[in-house]
Amino acid sequence: MSAPAAPATTGQPHSLEESKFQIYVQIAMLLAVITGIEIVTVYLPFARWLLVTVLVVFSAVKFLFVIFFFMHLRWDKPFCTVLFFIGLILGGGTMFALLTLFGMKESVPLP
């Protein structure tokens, strides 16, 4: 069982740890910039569907950057990614189902 231990970081652990610091700072700056662009985006005079799409894409990019870099999924075993995405897909699927089933008319509060 101990044989697969070698490929993970052995050989260049120090340089990897050094570069991680740079990566974290660069990603944090990128996330801050994307957040700024998101705020500007809502005031742009474009079609609503286009703005919603842009905002969803920006959110997804931020989300993926955080889980793969800050949460180390990029460097961890793929099983962690699989496990988390099972929950994510179930959660996203539930959201999609609820939003599809209960549109505006169906969610009107009772008098």
Place this chain on the structure above:
Amino acid sequence: MSSTAAVGAIDHHHDPTTSTGIPNKKLVMWAFLASDCMFFGCLISTHLIYRLHPPASAPQARQVFSIELTSFSTFILLMSSLMMALAVNAIQKGNLKSLRASLLTTIFFGCIFLGCQVYEFNNFVFEHHMTITNSILGTTFFTLTGTHGTHVAIGVFWLLLMYVRSFQPKDPETRPAWFLGNVAHIAVFIGAILLSGYVLIELAWAMQAGGASPGTLLTFAKAQALAIVGAVACLAGLVRLAKTRGPYDFGEANAIDVEMMGLYWHFVDIVWIVIFTAVYLLEYL
């Protein structure tokens, strides 16, 4: 063994003692976060469905929300995630001093986020009369953001415990009262957070009502003298308790504990990334 000698000796991404090669603590945390995705997915979709029906007399969400405040708290939470990542990086190198500094900064940013949320909730309830019971928009909004805020508060408490845990002595017999000392450390830390938060929020209200004039500040200082003195005393106590008395029983081997806590904290951040877009930005389109 010195911490320098240990650097690079532990593989933080593989545990040969488990059948999956993943440390059990990390596996449990990922499973929990996966389940929490479903929990927040339901809360967010409930809000998206019911936000379309505010009562006739209630203000529109766009008139209630403050994009400036929410953007600021979003930025603060993103920066807290950066500091948490740096904390994990520090302990993986066995750098205890850097770990403590990063944890303290993360706690500080987490408290700012919570303070912004308390201010926002106060504003919604007392200025805009949107409560959890008087409209369906209020119900879904406060339930969703309140649940997220509770997650942040739990995260801050966990960070605080980890910070104090890093002061556990390597040889407890040399400092027999270390446990009571750590309990006092936690109490002082909580006192510092609550009193500082209270003073800052009261100051914000006072300045909003009377402006930033010296007269307003003096009146505020007189009215809140006890809270100000308590906050300063707790902060001074924190500085005193943080003085190094090593060696400590906390190092690279504890990196998995810090990493697990980091996963939770980053998850709170990614949930907010979704809430910021789905709950706040969507109202401005």
